[in-house]
Amino acid sequence: MQNRVLVLDKNRQPLMPCHPARARELLREGKAAVFRRFPFTVILKHREGGDKQELTEKLDPGSKTTGMVLVALFARRGPTAIWAAELEHRGAAIRKSLEQRCGHRRHRRGNLRYREPRFDNRTRPEGWLPPSLQHRVDTTLTWVARCCRWAPVTRLSQELVKFDLQAMQNPEISGTEYQQGTLFGYEVKEYLLEKWGRTCVYCDAENMPLEVDHIHPKGNGGTDRVSNLAVACRDCNQEKSQQPLDLFLKTGKGRRRRMQANAKAFAGKDAKKIARRKIHEETRLQRIRSQAKAPLKDAAAVNSTRWALYTALQQTELPVETGSGGRTKWNRSQQRYPKAHWIDAACAGTSGATVRLNPNHRPMQIGAKGHGERQRARLDKNGFPVGHKxxxxxxxxxxxxxxxxxxxxxxxxxxxxxxxxxxxxxxxxxxxxxxxxxxxxxxxxxxxxxxxxxxxxxx
Incomplete structure (x- = not known):
C-alpha cells in the first residue's frame, strides 16, 4: 500500500523505482544514501545504469486537485501503478488575494485623490491565462518535470477534458464516436454529479445511486439539454414522472421526507432555526431553477487550462496520450475501482482500460503553498499600511x-x-x-x- 521508492544511479540518472523493503536493505548495507525525503528518493553509491521497463506518467488535472500516478508495464503483471500522488492547488487563494488587492487599490484611488485617466496600453500575450488558472498549469508541469527527473518516464498520459460541454449541449453533433454511444452518458452524468454535489436535488439524499432526471418533463416539451437535467434518487425520480417541478415540490413524498428529517434534526432547537429551515425549503424551487442554468465553475476552469497543459506536455518531446473524463469513468467503473484523484489518473485514456492497482494504496499528498510574498507592509481593511514585516x-x-x-x-x-x-x-x-x-x-x-x-x- 506504499509508494515505490525512486532510485538514482551514481550519476543521478533515474532507474526503475524499487520496493521500500529493498530501499531499506540498500540503506542498511551502505550501498545507497537518501537523496530526497519528499518524494522519498535514494541514490546508489556505486551502480551506474540498469534495466528499465516502460514507465508512463498519467495525469488527471482538476480545478482543485490533480492526480498523478506512475504506471509501469511489467512483463508478467502488465500495467501496474507503482507510485501515486495528489497535488492540491492554491488557485482559490490566489484569486482571493488578487480580489483583495484590487479592492484596496480601488479604495485608495477613489477616496484619496483624483488622477487623470491614462491610456490603457496594456496588452495580454497570446494564450494568456488568469494567475489562478496559470498556477494550475505551472504546478502540474513542475511535478511532471520532477517525475521525469527522478524516474525513467517514457510516455505521458493526460485526461484532456473533464467534460465535453459542446457535446453535452448538442448530443446530435457528428464526428465523434463516444457522443452517440455509451461514453456520452458517462460524460453527462459525471458532469451532473459534480454540478449538483452528488445529492438528490429534491430530497437531499446522498451516498446512494442517483439517476438523471428532466427538470421540465420531456413528455411536456422538455429537452435533453444539460440545463434541463438534474440528479435525483430513484424514489423521487419515479414519483415525479411527468409532474411539473413546482407541483412536485409541494405535494411529493420528497417534501414529506425532508420535513421528517428536519423535524428529527431540529428537535429541541429554537424556533428561529426552524423558521430559517422552512424559508430554505420554500426557496428550493428558485435554487433548482437558477442552479440548472448556472455553469459548473470547476469544469470551466479545467476546460480553460486543458490545452495550455497539453501544449506544454508536448514540448517535453515524449509521446502524449489523451482521453476524456467519460473514458476515465468508463475504465474505472469497468474495473470496479473506487473514485479517487489518483485512481482517475491511472484510468485515464485507452491505456487505463486494463491497469492494475491496489485501491488501498496511500498516495503522497502534496499541497501547494507558494514561496511567500513580496509584500512587506501589513495593511488594514482599507489598504493602508499599519506595520512592516x-x-x-x-x-x-x-x-x-x-x-x-x-x-x-x-x-x-x-x-x-x-x-x-x-x-x-x-x-x-x-x-x-x-x-x-x-x-x-x-x-x-x-x-x-x-x-x-x-x-x-x-x-
Missing part, C-alpha cells in the same frame, strides 16, 4: 516552509512532531502538523530539518 529570511538556519522534526522534551506538546515551520523574529517558531488543528510554538533548538522549503507541503 521583517526582512529576515533565515533564522537559526531555518526558513518558513521547511519540513522539520521537532522533539519537544516537556510541556503540553511533549513528544516527536513532523510538520512545516514558520519562522519569527524571536526564537519561538510556529509548527504546523497534521495532528493539531492550529500551529503551536516550538524553540528552534528542538528542531531538525528534514526537507528544505520548495513551495509545497507533504503528507
Amino acid at each position: 521583517t526582512v529576515t529570511k533565515f533564522s537559526w538556519g531555518f526558513q518558513t516552509g521547511d519540513m522539520v522534526m521537532a522533539v519537544v522534551p516537556n510541556g503540553k506538546f511533549a513528544g516527536t512532531h513532523l510538520g512545516r515551520v514558520a519562522i519569527r523574529a524571536r526564537p519561538s517558531f510556529a509548527l504546523s502538523t497534521a495532528a493539531f488543528e492550529k500551529p503551536f510554538d516550538v524553540h528552534p533548538k528542538y528542531m531538525t530539518i528534514l526537507h528544505r522549503s520548495d513551495g509545497y507541503v507533504y503528507n
Whole structure:
C-alpha cells in the first residue's frame, strides 16, 4: 500500500523505482544514501545504469486537485501503478488575494485623490491565462518535470477534458464516436454529479445511486439539454414522472421526507432555526431553477487550462496520450475501482482500460503553498499600511516552509512532531502538523530539518 521508492544511479540518472523493503536493505548495507525525503528518493553509491521497463506518467488535472500516478508495464503483471500522488492547488487563494488587492487599490484611488485617466496600453500575450488558472498549469508541469527527473518516464498520459460541454449541449453533433454511444452518458452524468454535489436535488439524499432526471418533463416539451437535467434518487425520480417541478415540490413524498428529517434534526432547537429551515425549503424551487442554468465553475476552469497543459506536455518531446473524463469513468467503473484523484489518473485514456492497482494504496499528498510574498507592509481593511514585516529570511538556519522534526522534551506538546515551520523574529517558531488543528510554538533548538522549503507541503 506504499509508494515505490525512486532510485538514482551514481550519476543521478533515474532507474526503475524499487520496493521500500529493498530501499531499506540498500540503506542498511551502505550501498545507497537518501537523496530526497519528499518524494522519498535514494541514490546508489556505486551502480551506474540498469534495466528499465516502460514507465508512463498519467495525469488527471482538476480545478482543485490533480492526480498523478506512475504506471509501469511489467512483463508478467502488465500495467501496474507503482507510485501515486495528489497535488492540491492554491488557485482559490490566489484569486482571493488578487480580489483583495484590487479592492484596496480601488479604495485608495477613489477616496484619496483624483488622477487623470491614462491610456490603457496594456496588452495580454497570446494564450494568456488568469494567475489562478496559470498556477494550475505551472504546478502540474513542475511535478511532471520532477517525475521525469527522478524516474525513467517514457510516455505521458493526460485526461484532456473533464467534460465535453459542446457535446453535452448538442448530443446530435457528428464526428465523434463516444457522443452517440455509451461514453456520452458517462460524460453527462459525471458532469451532473459534480454540478449538483452528488445529492438528490429534491430530497437531499446522498451516498446512494442517483439517476438523471428532466427538470421540465420531456413528455411536456422538455429537452435533453444539460440545463434541463438534474440528479435525483430513484424514489423521487419515479414519483415525479411527468409532474411539473413546482407541483412536485409541494405535494411529493420528497417534501414529506425532508420535513421528517428536519423535524428529527431540529428537535429541541429554537424556533428561529426552524423558521430559517422552512424559508430554505420554500426557496428550493428558485435554487433548482437558477442552479440548472448556472455553469459548473470547476469544469470551466479545467476546460480553460486543458490545452495550455497539453501544449506544454508536448514540448517535453515524449509521446502524449489523451482521453476524456467519460473514458476515465468508463475504465474505472469497468474495473470496479473506487473514485479517487489518483485512481482517475491511472484510468485515464485507452491505456487505463486494463491497469492494475491496489485501491488501498496511500498516495503522497502534496499541497501547494507558494514561496511567500513580496509584500512587506501589513495593511488594514482599507489598504493602508499599519506595520512592516521583517526582512529576515533565515533564522537559526531555518526558513518558513521547511519540513522539520521537532522533539519537544516537556510541556503540553511533549513528544516527536513532523510538520512545516514558520519562522519569527524571536526564537519561538510556529509548527504546523497534521495532528493539531492550529500551529503551536516550538524553540528552534528542538528542531531538525528534514526537507528544505520548495513551495509545497507533504503528507
